[in-house]
Amino acid sequence: xxxxxxxxxxxxxxxxxxxxxxxxxxxxxxxxxxxxxxxxxxxxxxxxxxxxxxxxxxxxxxxxxxxxxxxxxxxxxxxxxxxxxxxxxxxxxxxxxxxxxxxxxxxxxxxxxx
Amino acid sequence: xxxxxxxxxxxxxxxxxxxxxxxxxxxxxxxxxxxxxxxxxxxxxxxxxxxxxxxxxxxxxxxxxxxxxxxxxxxxxxxxxxxxxxxxxxxxxxxxxxxxxxxxxxxxxxxxxx
Numbered sequence: 001x002x003x004x005x006x007x008x009x010x011x012x013x014x015x016x017x018x019x020x021x022x023x024x025x026x027x028x029x030x031x032x033x034x035x036x037x038x039x040x041x042x043x044x045x046x047x048x049x050x051x052x053x054x055x056x057x058x059x060x061x062x063x064x065x066x067x068x069x070x071x072x073x074x075x076x077x078x079x080x081x082x083x084x085x086x087x088x089x090x091x092x093x094x095x096x097x098x099x100x101x102x103x104x105x106x107x108x109x110x111x112x113x114x
Numbered sequence: 115x116x117x118x119x120x121x122x123x124x125x126x127x128x129x130x131x132x133x134x135x136x137x138x139x140x141x142x143x144x145x146x147x148x149x150x151x152x153x154x155x156x157x158x159x160x161x162x163x164x165x166x167x168x169x170x171x172x173x174x175x176x177x178x179x180x181x182x183x184x185x186x187x188x189x190x191x192x193x194x195x196x197x198x199x200x201x202x203x204x205x206x207x208x209x210x211x212x213x214x215x216x217x218x219x220x221x222x223x224x225x226x227x228x
Binding site: 009032034036041042043044045046049051090092094096100101102104105106107 | 118154155156157158159204206214215216217218219220221222
């Protein structure tokens with residue numbers, strides 16, 4: 001069975017500073033990886049996903065993530081955050097083949113400080 | 115208009131009451147899901163349905179039931195609500211093939227059981 005770990009429950013960062021949100025996964029088979037964002041009082045929306053190919057994935061709102069198979073990580077980065085990036089971010093994993101059950105991490109709250 | 119809608123958006127009920135949460139989608143997806151979100155626990159799968167005649171339990175189905183009335187409609191029922199079912203509930207959809215089971219979420223229903 002797959003699992004995903006987001007070690008940081010909260011990340012405060014000043015506006016215009018860079019940020020990295022960490023995600024590590026565990027699986028014995030090939031994986032697909034996702035980052036979802038949840039703005040206050042809204043549902044989750046897809047930020048980016050890695051299916052195959054280039055390990056650097058670019059998403060919406062200037063975010064990007066890098067798939068690192070050897071370190072089983074899929075960290076999310078943004079070079080300069082804005083107040084509007086304040087939200088909760090969820091990493092998720094599915095495995096190739098079969099039902100493709102989605103396993104979500106526990107979330108990281110990004111607080112952008114003016 | 116939103117692709118995945120949920121009603122109601124907020125609900126307060128009392129212990130022992132029966133309550134139904136409804137989900138409709140216009141994305142044309144075959145697969146539909148119900149999740150609950152609790153602080154610090156991420157999203158946990160309650161039930162999922164691959165089509166009208168295919169309904170499956172998720173990891174936390176006890177105390178819940180579902181009905182897939184049509185391809186576009188999937189409702190979640192709490193037969194006898196209890197306080198620890200207080201949570202944020204999300205409906206989601208995904209395509210039957212391709213997309214690695216990318217999830218598309220509704221806006222959520224905040225349920226409080228007193």
